Amino acid sequence: MTTVLDDIIVGVRQDMDERKAQVPLEEMKEKAAHAPAALDALAALRGASEDTLEVISEVKRSSPSKGALSDIPDPADLAAAYEAGGAAAISVLTEQRRFKGSLADLKAVRERVSIPVLRKDFTVDEYQIYEARAYGADLVLLIVAALDDETLQRFLDLTHELGMSALVETHTPEEIERAKAVGARIVGVNVRNLKTLEVDNSNFEKLAHLLPEDAVTIAESGVLSAQEVADYASHGAQAILVGEALVQSGEPTETVQLFRETGQRARHEFLNHLKN
Numbered sequence: 001m002t003t004v005l006d007d008i009i010v011g012v013r014q015d016m017d018e019r020k021a022q023v024p025l026e027e028m029k030e031k032a033a034h035a036p037a038a039l040d041a042l043a044a045l046r047g048a049s050e051d052t053l054e055v056i057s058e059v060k061r062s063s064p065s066k067g068a069l070s071d072i073p074d075p076a077d078l079a080a081a082y083e084a085g086g087a088a089a090i091s092v093l094t095e096q097r098r099f100k101g102s103l104a105d106l107k108a109v110r111e112r113v114s115i116p117v118l119r120k121d122f123t124v125d126e127y128q129i130y131e132a133r134a135y136g137a138d139l140v141l142l143i144v145a146a147l148d149d150e151t152l153q154r155f156l157d158l159t160h161e162l163g164m165s166a167l168v169e170t171h172t173p174e175e176i177e178r179a180k181a182v183g184a185r186i187v188g189v190n191v192r193n194l195k196t197l198e199v200d201n202s203n204f205e206k207l208a209h210l211l212p213e214d215a216v217t218i219a220e221s222g223v224l225s226a227q228e229v230a231d232y233a234s235h236g237a238q239a240i241l242v243g244e245a246l247v248q249s250g251e252p253t254e255t256v257q258l259f260r261e262t263g264q265r266a267r268h269e270f271l272n273h274l275k276n
């Protein structure tokens with residue numbers, strides 16, 4: 001049976017093949033080599049102190065589960081508003097068909113903000129990693145469910161060779177094991193199952209104890225209000241990845257601020273609890 005993830009990847013490959021025909025791999029490698037150095041996303045996501053709850057704020061127009069979310073005529077303006085609210089990084093969806101994103105969005109955001117930028121896409125070919133770097137990304141997404149072990153390792157190594165970091169996304173205990181085995185330094189739990197698009201916020205809590213202690217741990221998806229932020233932080237998340245709630249808030253700066261403050265309070269309690 002084919003899953004939603006499989007269907008998305010078919011389109012991602014077709015779109016990439018078109019871009020590759022325009023700019024072949026060797027040329028993209030050249031562009032990547034000449035891009036300004038990547039920022040340290042690992043440090044940004046760790047935060048200035050251990051009790052911060054960092055917010056990766058997403059530029060997301062549309063999604064396969066919810067359809068149109070927000071027009072976002074100027075992604076750089078939105079990203080600047082997130083940065084002003086204290087976002088640790090900006091996630092830019094570059095998938096075109098279901099999420100209505102683009103590499104032009106990534107480039108525009110990169111040119112505006114001074115915090116790390118994540119290229120959020122379905123990485124299935126090394127070409128996309130060079131492309132991410134060429135367009136100024138500091139961080140790429142590697143979805144464990146979409147990659148075999150050998151490919152995951154190869155992509156993670158290439159990402160690091162290019163000076164970038166990888167957000168390694170998991171959804172099950174097995175995927176967390178696989179993320180650990182390749183030495184992922186930033187591990188996310190997506191509470192949305194990409195094969196069915198079902199969201200279950202309790203997934204973070206269920207899986208948090210399996211996450212590697214030396215990695216930065218991120219709760220992804222399903223934040224609708226400060227309540228979910230507090231829940232994730234109280235179960236040990238060091239950072240959260242939020243799209244929908246921010247693009248629909250109408251007050252992106254204030255909402256990022258609120259999530260950071262709420263998250264930091266909850267994380268503080270979580271850490272106190274650990275010590276006692």
Ligand SMILES: O=P(O)(O)OC[C@@H](O)[C@@H](O)c1c[nH]c2ccccc12
Pocket residue numbers: 058060120121122143169190220221222223241242243244245
């Ligand atoms: O809009 P939300 O529920 O806040 O979710 C954001 C982000 O986690 C989600 O966009 C996402 C997480 N992993 C992905 C992989 C591909 C596409 C999208 C995603």
